[in-house]
Amino acid sequence: MQRIHNVTQLADLDDDALARCYAYPRELAGPWLRANFVSSIDGAFAVDGVSKGLGTDADHRVFHVLRELAEVILVGAGTVRAENYGGAHPDPERRRAHFRHGIGGSADGAPPPIAVVTASARLDPAAKLFTDAETPPLIITTAHAEAERVDALRAAGARIVVAGEAAITATSLVRVLAEHGLHRVLCEGGPHLFGQLAEAGLVDELCLSTSPVLVGGAGGRISLSASGFDLPMARKQLVLAEDGTVLARWARR
């Protein structure tokens, strides 16, 4: 009988053990790009325009542990608008503990900033992203964004970085994170942002929760890009939840 390695039952893992399963590499000379998505069995990334309908308790556990570990949460403006993103609020003591163990977190327990990629800067300065953030968001935008919009986001407390003319290349994006010393990256989507990062060969790791549901519809997939690509991945770990959720961690080969 063939033995399958690195398969764990979620019920056997307490929160510390789960965090160790998702440890970032200890020594990082530059950004390590981890993405996290939830999908239905038939590949949908959203139901009625949001991912909430796909979430399970198991997916939520991993979602929160990944946020505890990350130094920055990178997200496309489409997702911020669709999901009305707020700031991240991981437990400060757990962040400090992860940092002490060298697996992620932060020395002072402060939450990771949300870094939003937006060509247009079309974000509402009164939104939760600004009003509900302990750590100010980082807005990565372009020279084409309207100056008044950018000024309003700055006035709402955001740090602003202009990283392209009309769009930001995936390489520029990763460079901005490196320049800010943000190495443990957690990209929470959406599919357009993730597709560009994957197309550029910059995704180191994908954490994918598959929810035990079929949803049909005409929606897209978790990775959308202008052209197709072939990025071989290796399965690093499978965590199985009692409710049927499959939590997979894939790394670039």
Ligand SMILES: NC(=O)c1ccc[n+]([C@@H]2O[C@H](COP(=O)([O-])OP(=O)(O)OC[C@H]3O[C@@H](n4cnc5c(N)ncnc54)[C@H](OP(=O)(O)O)[C@@H]3O)[C@@H](O)[C@H]2O)c1
């Ligand atoms: N299932 C999941 O785990 C999951 C995770 C995340 C999101 N989602 C779902 O995905 C949907 C949103 O995803 P999406 O693919 O439409 O949007 P997205 O990737 O989150 O955001 C796209 C937007 O990001 C900005 N952007 C992306 N690439 C850029 C670049 N190279 N240069 C400058 N700006 C760039 C642009 O913003 P501007 O238009 O402001 O210029 C663009 O419109 C929602 O339905 C959400 O619920 C699901």
